[in-house]
Amino acid sequence: MHDDVTVLIPTLDEAATIEAVVSGFVERGFEHVLVVDGGSSDGTQELAAEAGARVIEQTGSGKGHAMMQGFSEVDTEYVLVLDGDGTYLPEDAETLLEPLRSGEADHVVGNRFADIRSGAMPRLNRVGNRLINWAYRAIHRREHHDILSGYRAMTMDSLERMNLTAEGFGIETEMCVECVRHGIESMEVPITYETRPAGSETNLHPIKDGGTIIVTLYRLAKTNNPLFYFGSLGTLALASGGAIAAYVGYEWFARGIPHEVLAIVAAAGILVGVQLLMFGVLSDMIVALHRDQRRRIERVERMARDDED
Numbered sequence: 319m320h321d322d323v324t325v326l327i328p329t330l331d332e333a334a335t336i337e338a339v340v341s342g343f344v345e346r347g348f349e350h351v352l353v354v355d356g357g358s359s360d361g362t363q364e365l366a367a368e369a370g371a372r373v374i375e376q377t378g379s380g381k382g383h384a385m386m387q388g389f390s391e392v393d394t395e396y397v398l399v400l401d402g403d404g405t406y407l408p409e410d411a412e413t414l415l416e417p418l419r420s421g422e423a424d425h426v427v428g429n430r431f432a433d434i435r436s437g438a439m440p441r442l443n444r445v446g447n448r449l450i451n452w453a454y455r456a457i458h459r460r461e462h463h464d465i466l467s468g469y470r471a472m473t474m475d476s477l478e479r480m481n482l483t484a485e486g487f488g489i490e491t492e493m494c495v496e497c498v499r500h501g502i503e504s505m506e507v508p509i510t511y512e513t514r515p516a517g518s519e520t521n522l523h524p525i526k527d528g529g530t531i532i533v534t535l536y537r538l539a540k541t542n543n544p545l546f547y548f549g550s551l552g553t554l555a556l557a558s559g560g561a562i563a564a565y566v567g568y569e570w571f572a573r574g575i576p577h578e579v580l581a582i583v584a585a586a587g588i589l590v591g592v593q594l595l596m597f598g599v600l601s602d603m604i605v606a607l608h609r610d611q612r613r614r615i616e617r618v619e620r621m622a623r624d625d626e627d
């Protein structure tokens with residue numbers, strides 16, 4: 319029934335749940351279930367295969383790496399990605415796939431906050447999510463409220479246009495940023511987020527992985543919103559330089575004490591800050607021009623392709 323969809327599940331020690339997750343999809347008519355396992359030692363691979371999945375073992379490590387390896391094996395039009403920890407429901411698959419089939423979007427993200435079971439997400443993760451989504455909206459100017467969601471559906475076509483590199487938990491962030499960069503239509507649909515069943519362990523370290531995600535978001539801001547990237551650094555340098563200059567000035571005029579070294583530091587901070595700000599404005603113009611050019615090239619490519627058909 320769903321022979322145009324591959325259900326891709328990255329797993330690492332998910333024996334407690336993987337069987338139920340895979341059979342949930344098989345029973346709903348998904349013939350292609352692909353589990354990319356990161357070398358589980360608890361029998362996840364066998365359980366997944368018994369439930370009807372095709373299982374491959376990951377050649378590297380990290381969730382992002384597993385997903386990229388999985389994508390390279392997909393030969394269907396659509397891909398549905400989800401975790402193997404039983405926190406996402408097969409019942410929501412249709413909701414995620416519908417916008418792809420109707421042509422409304424090429425990348426659909428399940429919004430966990432629409433219906434989140436109590437205890438499904440620790441407070442720290444909740445706060446981190448809120449902060450990261452807010453930063454994403456501010457930097458990339460697209461309405462998303464759950465960019466880190468692990469339940470997503472996409473067309474293979476749009477996926478092939480993305481340039482993915484994040485090997486760990488930064489992959490979801492990267493996907494949302496790539497959508498903006500390549501003009502891929504993305505949208506959000508409400509889904510349910512369940513609590514991990516007892517006996518199932520998380521692989522996510524909120525501080526370490528949260529940090530990686532924030533760094534990923536910031537690093538990727540450079541190409542989509544350079545004014546923010548350079549501007550924030552520039553403002554920081556300018557503010558520190560200005561503060562030191564104010565202190566040096568106060569000491570000199572009010573108390574007659576000179577601070578030569580500090581004065582040089584302050585001047586350097588202000589100079590660097592102003593330069594970074596100018597650099598930000600210039601890069602912003604370059605990016606805008608570049609985006610314009612690329613849209614034009616893509617339009618011409620599409621026209622050429624349509625002519626061929």
Ligand SMILES: Nc1nc2c(ncn2[C@@H]2O[C@H](COP(=O)(O)OP(=O)(O)OP(=O)(O)O)[C@@H](O)[C@H]2O)c(=O)[nH]1
Pocket residue numbers: 327328329330331332354355356357376379380381384400401402403405438439468514519520521522
């Ligand atoms: N193949 C592979 N899968 C991984 C790796 N790390 C995590 N996973 C899987 O990726 C999915 C998401 O990992 P989780 O630990 O559930 O992380 P999360 O969903 O962001 O965090 P929780 O809120 O704790 O569930 C799960 O199915 C994991 O088994 C890895 O290194 N390799």
Ligand SMILES: [Mg+2]
Pocket residue numbers: 401403405468
């Ligand atoms: Mg999970």
